[in-house]
Amino acid sequence: MTFLNPFFLFGTLLVALPILIHLWFRKRLKRIPFSAVRFLKITEARRFGWLRLREWLILAARCLFIVFLFLSLARPNLKSRVFGIGRRSSVFLIVDNSYSMAYGDNFEQMKDLALQVISMYSSNSEFCVVPLCASLNSNGIFWTTVASAKHALDKIQLAYGQAGIGAALSGAPKADAKYDIDYVYVGDGQAVNFRDYRMEAIEQRTLYWIRVSTGGNVGVVNVALKDPVAVPMEEYIVEVALVNYGRRPWSGKVGIASGAYYDEQEGTLQPGAEGRFDFRLPRNAQTGKAMIYDDSLSIDNVYYFHKRLPRSVNVLVVGESPYLAQALGSESDPRSTFLVRTAEQLGAVDLRGYDVVVFDGMQDISESERIRLIDHLRNPGSGLVMILGEGFGPNLVDFLSDYCMVHEPVVPKGYVIVDWIDQHNPIFRIFESSGALRDVQCYGYTKTEAQSGVIARFSGDDPFIVVQDNVAVITAPLNERSTNFVYNRAFVPVVLRLMMSLVQEQQRTEFYVGEEVVQGGLVKAPTGELMRAGEEFTLPGFHSSNGDKVCVNVVSEEGNLEALSAERAGILNIKEVYPNQDLGGSDLSSFFLILALVSILAELGLILLR
Amino acid sequence: MDIKARLVVEGFLSGLHASPFKGFSQEFADYRQYMPGDEVKMIDWKVYGRSDRFYVKEFQEETNLRAYILLDKSGSMGYGKKMSKLEYAKHLAACLAYMLFRQKDSVGIATFDRVIDEIIPPSARRTNFMMLLRTIEKAMPAGETSLHDVLYSLAQKIKRRGLVIVLSDMFDDPDETLKALRSFRYRKHEILVFQILDKEESEFPFEESAIFSDLESDSEMVVTPGLIRDRYRQRFSAFLNYYHQELLQSHIDHTVLHTAMPYDKALFAYLQKRARLV
Numbered sequence: 001m002t003f004l005n006p007f008f009l010f011g012t013l014l015v016a017l018p019i020l021i022h023l024w025f026r027k028r029l030k031r032i033p034f035s036a037v038r039f040l041k042i043t044e045a046r047r048f049g050w051l052r053l054r055e056w057l058i059l060a061a062r063c064l065f066i067v068f069l070f071l072s073l074a075r076p077n078l079k080s081r082v083f084g085i086g087r088r089s090s091v092f093l094i095v096d097n098s099y100s101m102a103y104g105d106n107f108e109q110m111k112d113l114a115l116q117v118i119s120m121y122s123s124n125s126e127f128c129v130v131p132l133c134a135s136l137n138s139n140g141i142f143w144t145t146v147a148s149a150k151h152a153l154d155k156i157q158l159a160y161g162q163a164g165i166g167a168a169l170s171g172a173p174k175a176d177a178k179y180d181i182d183y184v185y186v187g188d189g190q191a192v193n194f195r196d197y198r199m200e201a202i203e204q205r206t207l208y209w210i211r212v213s214t215g216g217n218v219g220v221v222n223v224a225l226k227d228p229v230a231v232p233m234e235e236y237i238v239e240v241a242l243v244n245y246g247r248r249p250w251s252g253k254v255g256i257a258s259g260a261y262y263d264e265q266e267g268t269l270q271p272g273a274e275g276r277f278d279f280r281l282p283r284n285a286q287t288g289k290a291m292i293y294d295d296s297l298s299i300d301n302v303y304y305f306h307k308r309l310p311r312s313v314n315v316l317v318v319g320e321s322p323y324l325a326q327a328l329g330s331e332s333d334p335r336s337t338f339l340v341r342t343a344e345q346l347g348a349v350d351l352r353g354y355d356v357v358v359f360d361g362m363q364d365i366s367e368s369e370r371i372r373l374i375d376h377l378r379n380p381g382s383g384l385v386m387i388l389g390e391g392f393g394p395n396l397v398d399f400l401s402d403y404c405m406v407h408e409p410v411v412p413k414g415y416v417i418v419d420w421i422d423q424h425n426p427i428f429r430i431f432e433s434s435g436a437l438r439d440v441q442c443y444g445y446t447k448t449e450a451q452s453g454v455i456a457r458f459s460g461d462d463p464f465i466v467v468q469d470n471v472a473v474i475t476a477p478l479n480e481r482s483t484n485f486v487y488n489r490a491f492v493p494v495v496l497r498l499m500m501s502l503v504q505e506q507q508r509t510e511f512y513v514g515e516e517v518v519q520g521g522l523v524k525a526p527t528g529e530l531m532r533a534g535e536e537f538t539l540p541g542f543h544s545s546n547g548d549k550v551c552v553n554v555v556s557e558e559g560n561l562e563a564l565s566a567e568r569a570g571i572l573n574i575k576e577v578y579p580n581q582d583l584g585g586s587d588l589s590s591f592f593l594i595l596a597l598v599s600i601l602a603e604l605g606l607i608l609l610r
Numbered sequence: 611m612d613i614k615a616r617l618v619v620e621g622f623l624s625g626l627h628a629s630p631f632k633g634f635s636q637e638f639a640d641y642r643q644y645m646p647g648d649e650v651k652m653i654d655w656k657v658y659g660r661s662d663r664f665y666v667k668e669f670q671e672e673t674n675l676r677a678y679i680l681l682d683k684s685g686s687m688g689y690g691k692k693m694s695k696l697e698y699a700k701h702l703a704a705c706l707a708y709m710l711f712r713q714k715d716s717v718g719i720a721t722f723d724r725v726i727d728e729i730i731p732p733s734a735r736r737t738n739f740m741m742l743l744r745t746i747e748k749a750m751p752a753g754e755t756s757l758h759d760v761l762y763s764l765a766q767k768i769k770r771r772g773l774v775i776v777l778s779d780m781f782d783d784p785d786e787t788l789k790a791l792r793s794f795r796y797r798k799h800e801i802l803v804f805q806i807l808d809k810e811e812s813e814f815p816f817e818e819s820a821i822f823s824d825l826e827s828d829s830e831m832v833v834t835p836g837l838i839r840d841r842y843r844q845r846f847s848a849f850l851n852y853y854h855q856e857l858l859q860s861h862i863d864h865t866v867l868h869t870a871m872p873y874d875k876a877l878f879a880y881l882q883k884r885a886r887l888v
Contacts, residue, residue: 029832030820035689035781036811037824039849040831043842055832 004075011070018062054606061603068596076588088122090143090177096187096212097131097156098163098558099299103214106188107158110212113579114186117210118149126178130168132187133159141171143178160299160540161514162555165207166196174203186210189563189576199573209569210577214561216246218269219300221556223256223290223307224430231310232283238307240277240290244269245560252295256281258288267292283309287542287549300559304542304551306509313499314353317342319360323478323486324387328495338496351376356499358385361477364393373399383470383502385495388446389477403468404450410462415441418464422455426508427467427497437490440464442483445476470502510551513537521546641665675715676732676772678799679703679742680764681749684723685826686781688751690808690869696751698869699777699806702876703746706775709880711739716772719745722760723753729764732772754826757782761790771798775880780805780853788856801862804876805853808869812850814842 003009034040095114101107118127127149128141144152165185174181183202187193189209219242226237244250248271255264256279269275281288287306295301315338317325328338343349346369351357357376359365365373376382386400390409397406418440421428431437437456445462453468466473476483485491508518516534517523523531526541537543543550569576644653644664652666681703687696703719710717711734718732719742728745730738757778768774774794780787780803794801810816816835823830850866857864865879 026821026832030818031830032816032820032822033689033825034822035686035695035779035808035825036846037822037827037829037831038781039842039845040822040833040838041829043838043845051832 004077006074008070008074011073012067014070015063015066018059018066022059022062054609058603058606061599061606065596065599065603068592068599072589072592072596076592087120087182088124088179089182090126090128090179091118091121091149091182091184092128092130092169092172093117093149093153094130094132094165094168094183094185094187095153095156096133096163096185096189096193097159098133098187098190098193099158099160099554100188100190100214100217100297100558100561101212102158102299103188103217103297103561106212106214110186111153111156113210113212114153115150116579117184117186118146118153121146128172129153129156130171131156131159132163132165132168132185132193133161134168141173143173143176159513160538160554160558161536162512162558163190163193164196165194166198166201169197169201169207172201181205183207184210185574186212188212188214188561189569190558190560191562191564191568192557192560194564194568194572194574197572204573207572207574208577209564209574210579211563212579214563215296216244216248216250216271217297217300217559217561218242218244218246218250218252218292218295219297219554219556219559220254220290220292220303221274221300221559223303223305225307225309226278231312235280235282236307236309238279238281238290238305240279240303241274242267242269242277242292243274243556243559244271245562247271250295253293255291255293256288257291258282258285261285261288287551297559297561299540300554300556302540303553304510304540306542306549306551308509310496310500312339313355313496313503315340315356315358315499316349316351316354317358317360318344318346318349319358319362319387319389320344321360321477321479324358324360324495327486327491346372351382352379355381355503356383356385358387360387361389361479362386362396363389363391364396365399367395370395370399377470381503383472383499385472385474385499385502387474387476387478388448390444390482392446400473403453403471404448404463404466404473407447407449409444410447411444412442412460415443416445416458416460416462417441418456419459420457425455425467427455427494427501430493430497431490437464437488437494440483440485440488440490442476442485444482448473448475465498467498467501472498472502509549510553511537512553512555513540514555523550640668642668675710675713676770677706677710677715677717678732678764678768678772678774679706679717679719680761680774680776680778681719681721681746682723682755682757682776682778683721683727683749683751684753684755684757684778684781685751686755686779687806689811689825691810693869694751695779695806695808695869696749698867699804700746700749702804702806702867702873703775703777704743705873705877706880707739707742707746709877711736717742720760720764721745721749722764724756724759726760726763729767751825755779755782758786758790761787762793765790765793765797765799768794768797768799772800774799774801776801776803777806778803779807779811784849784852784856788853788860791857791862792860795860795862802880803853803857803862803864804879805850805864805866806869807866812843812846812868814839814846 093114096110097107101110123146125146126143127146128143129149129152130141169183172181183205185207189211220240221243222241224239224241226239238256240254240256242254250269252267253264254267254277255262258281261282263279265277267275267277286309290303290305292301315328317340325340325342328340346365351372357373373384377384388406392406400406418437421437442458445458448463448466450463450466453466454463455467456464458464462475464475476485478486514536516536517531518533523543523545525531525539525543527539537552540552540554543552564574566576641654641657642665644666648666654665654667657663657665681699683696687699688694690697707717707719714734716732716734717739718730720729721727730742730745757780791801791803814835819832819834821830821832854864863879865876867876
């Protein structure tokens, strides 16, 4: 038995109090020498024994009351038998250090529980203490002693990346285990963390989940340009997206700050709902923070943003087809994203004034044009969009061979549709929920073969869009006989983002923790630490790279505190262990409190019983 | 003690009683013819001179009562606020002794607690009376009571029949005590029991809870008097009644005296008993 408040045990010394009072009262009673005590005894013969017993019982009840009361206050606990006490095992202990554990004092609580687990095993046991959020390297994980395990546990800090139980389990050095392995996870058990979990990872054994309770959470999941295509004049609109992952409605303030600019709105979110709040920002306020208040888990209450606003792109459309030029807009409209000029042949057009050159349905190019294009593409900020026509010559085939192999034209019976796009490609990010391009129909296209860079495919698995370096190839001609793409609502945004991606405007400025640094130079973290390309972002906040702001945010999903359901846990052979009942053992406070009450009632009963 | 006894007894002393037994005394009763075995000194030589026959004088004996006062001086007799039961018993014993002495009766005394402490054989001499008073005066309360043992022992020692006066609170096993008293009766003794009590013993007037400690033993008891008073009184009364009934049946006089009572009752009781003995 252990005591959570052992200092209250000193209170049991007060048991001397009723004894002293008893003796004092007894001493205080007048002593009368009497000749006929034998008659008193005869008179009380039947009751005398009972009276003496009653007196002692009352004293005992008083003493017990004090003892039980202070035992109750000392919070006695019976140790758990879930893991068995003093069992010798190889314990693979996954401790949840994802940022959801920053809720209340859950992280400290988790560490205490993990320590408790370690202490329950035999000192001869071996341990692997693995943080849930970490770059795992199975070569670096090995079994250690109790002391090392405690030390490792002590060193674990909160992390901000995405977590996965499956990934953590994959690093278990099973082959080196000396004993049977006990798999133990201590954490809040967010359902999202179990997505990669497979029972095979623990060889059909039980995963003990020592549960740390959580509440609800509201987080900022994104700050996006309301209109990512329109070129803003003096101000632009950002959309702050919030999600209420809790079970109660949330009401609070949403604020946005950028330099001297600050604005806030009142908001309400129903449980499970996503809310969007529009803020109108000055054009020069492109870096800032969106914040919410009145929420328990504060880490995802801030979203750092740095927006590159759309700017006009100088586009040269080479070709005879009018559709593209018409779709992209007029040169005279200052709010247009595109400043489009057209030319039937590339000829001697000076390409230096253009960001993007679009070849629309060109059959072939001359050798000199090919060389000029190659030169043009060497310039940073320059790009080429090649929209294949219904036929092509050898120079064009040769030029494209660096990006994809062009085969013969295909005329399907009926039409094919675009049935796959790379959802993770930034070009399609704005279509995540709308399923852009899904309803594009194609009546004729050029069969091509690309090793990489395919970001959209037809239903026959032939590439529709191939992007490599600063060249994009669209395999279907843009005319009414070949495709209805130009009439699709996604056409302009896709083409814009495609062109933006080619002219390196796609260079991301907002990342999530856990993503790799892709900037060419060094990135400076808020802590001052320098990060190289390929390293993972580990902290949310403003980073800097070559004087530019780079924003890193926490993964919004990690803010979803919804725990794995008991049903699902059962299916996955995950045994929930409730610290108060199973791990910390039974809390006997109430039991002793009841005993104290029974004692005091017994005393009252004895006093009234004559 | 002597003076006090005199003062108390004076009013009750109404002269000597005639003895039905004839014996050696100053009062002439009759002549009778000498018979062998009579003492020669008893021959009246004047009558021999006149009648030439041997006659001896007979005198009327003034008394022949042998009284034994048995004084209980056990611890329980020490109880009493203004006057302890023993004090009362001592005064009463002195009074009775004085009365007996004045009547030329032989009076002896035995003081006892668990055993016989001191014993003075009966005698009508003044020196004996003075010794008796000193013995009474010396008696101090102490020790446990074993009334029946003492009575058995005394019954063995007292050979000649007489009057046995018991001054005690009788706080002993009633059955055993009664048996012992009856053993006196078997030896033709007349017995007068003065049961001396304190008012508090019979009425138990205490109010506050207290520890009642026994005067004769270490025994003690925490009692709330109000709770047990009625039952106690009933018990005590039953105890006295039992003695009274049983003693009456055994032809033993039993008088209950409280220390607050004057000695008259006791003396009247004695005189009534004495009258019956004449």
